[in-house]
Amino acid sequence: MKVDVDMSICLLHGQCVIAAPAVFSFDDAGGLVWLSDVDEGLRGDVEAAADACPEQAIVIG
Amino acid sequence: MGAAPRITIVGASLAGLRTAEAVLALLPEARVTLIGDEASVPYNRPPLSKDVPQALAQGAAEAAQFARLVLRSKIPEGAVQMRLGQAAVSVGPGGVRLADDTLVPGDWIVAASGLRPRRLALPGAEAHRHVLRSFDDAVRLARDLRPGARMVVVGGGFIGCEIAATARKLGLHVTLVEPAPHPMQRALGPRVAGAMAALHRAHGVVVVTGRSVAGLTLEHVILDDGQALEAEVIVEALGSHPNVEWLAGSGADLSDGVLVDDQMRAIGASRILAVGDLARFANPLFDAVPRRVEHWCVPGQTARRAAETIAAQEMGHIPTAGFAPMPSFWSDQHGLRLQAFGAPALADATRVVEGDLTQIGHHPIIVEYLRDGLPVGVLGLGANPAALAAHRARLDAALSTSVAC
Known part of the structure; x- marks a missing residue:
């Protein structure tokens, strides 16, 4: 599964980091980092992260 | 099992939409109707106090501003019957009565009708x-x-x-x-x-x-x-008033929103559930006091819980025990991001764990909220998300210990 975040609309609320910590995290500078190629077993977590994003910035391919 | 269950959701905003999605994910055969008093498709509200009026005041086109608020939906085309631009006026054994006097039947009624401004x-x-x-x-x-x-x-x-x-x-x-x-x-x-x-x-x-x-x-x-x-x-x-008038006479406790159990079922009306801003529920992370919570994340959390309840009952299962969602809210003011986890409103003391409140807006601040000496919340004011995440994880651990007690 491909995962992308539209950083032009992301406001770093971090809801995805809570919903899917294996996929999304913050780096030391406070920037969002994520895995772009994710195992299907994590689909539920990634979908929960996309739902929890107040900006709807997460795109699941 | 009989015919496919009819799930009638009153309220076509975030909570109603997420309930429809969660119900269909668990019960693909369910017949779902989504009733909304606004004529438009479900949309996201937080930007309405921030960038949307700013953009509109600076000449942005209304249609483009609305388009970016429309909530993405996982519902396949045609899988949910939409009744938009129709307020619910009452509920009875036959279903939900709409303003145009039509009756929408439902085996389960989900109240997602939200709030209106005082x-x-x-x-x-x-x-x-x-x-x-x-x-x-x-x-x-x-x-x-x-x-x-x-x-x-x-x-x-x-x-x-x-x-x-x-x-x-x-x-x-x-x-x-x-x-x-x-x-x-x-x-x-x-x-x-x-x-x-x-x-x-x-x-x-x-x-x-x-x-x-x-x-x-x-x-x-x-x-x-x-x-x-x-x-x-x-x-x-x-502040706001809960839109509960249409539930009068249903048996539900409407004294502040809709009082529900930990499966989102209205106390006193077993076929009615409530989700989102309306649902008044106890969160065992904190105590046994039922409260309404007007945070953006609550609609999604309560919608999934309500759908689990309906699916479990339809399939003859016992729903999983306990509902203890971690609250989270944010605000943006004068370029400063406030991001909170837990329930700062329940605290009786605060402790600044990073920064200095006199430097607000200039340097990052993290504040821990305590009740009876135990952490109940954490708030970042312009804080680095990574630093805040570490405090949230600590709060998670502290609160889950209190649930176990």
Whole structure:
């Protein structure tokens, strides 16, 4: 599964980091980092992260 | 099992949409109807007090602003019957009665009808009084956001403070009137709320506290001490009323929203569930007191729980025990991000764990909220998300210990 975040609309609320910590995290500078190629077993977590994003910035391919 | 269950959801905003999605994910054969009093498809509301009115006031096209609010949906085309532009007026054994007198049957009724703004119970100045809940409200407000205009915001909760900040950015003169000693004091506690008041003042908002509104004239807001504030634009940001009138007589406890058990079932009305802003539920992370929670994440959390309940009952399972969602909320004011986890409003003490409240807006601050000496919340003010995440993880651990006790 491909995962992308539209950083032009992301406001770093971090809801995805809570919903899917294996996929999304913050780096030391406070920037969002994520895995772009994710195992299907994590689909539920990634979908929960996309739902929890107040900006709807997460795109699941 | 009999025929496919009919699930009728009243309210076509975030909570209603997420409930429809979660029900169909668990019960693909379910017949779902989504009823909404607004004519538009479900949309996202947080930007309505921030970038949407700003963009509209600066000339952005309405259609483009609305398009970016529309909530993405996982519902396949045609899988849910939409009844938009129709308010529910009552509920009975036959189903939900709509304003046009049609009856929508339902084996399960989900109340997702949300809130409406409270108004000042005062006459006067009707042409330039505003509330903010819907996109149409934001469009109407944006027309009055002219640089140099004098705005009075009545009510210093999050919405009032966000509108005040947006209006300052657009060059209006803004006075914020709040009866408590500080804006946002109930949510953030006196120390942090005091620092936020200082931030608003530093950005040119005149913050008047300890006062309420006694009258409205064409040009002034009159306070209870007789002070007259010039006002060409008035925003009533006084909190909300739950939209529960249509549930009268259903057996549900409607004393503040809809009282529900930990499966989102209305106490006193076993085929009715409530989700989102309406649902008054106890969160065992904190205590056994049922509360309504007006955070953006609650609709999604309660919608999934309600769908699990319906699916478990339809399939003859016992739903999993316990519902203890971690609250989370945010706000953006004068370029400062507030991000909270847990329930700061329940705290009796605060501890600044990073930064200094006198440096608000200039340096990152993290505040821990305590009740009886134990952490119940954490708040970042312009904090690095990674630093805040570490504190949230600590809070998670502390609160889950309290659930286990």
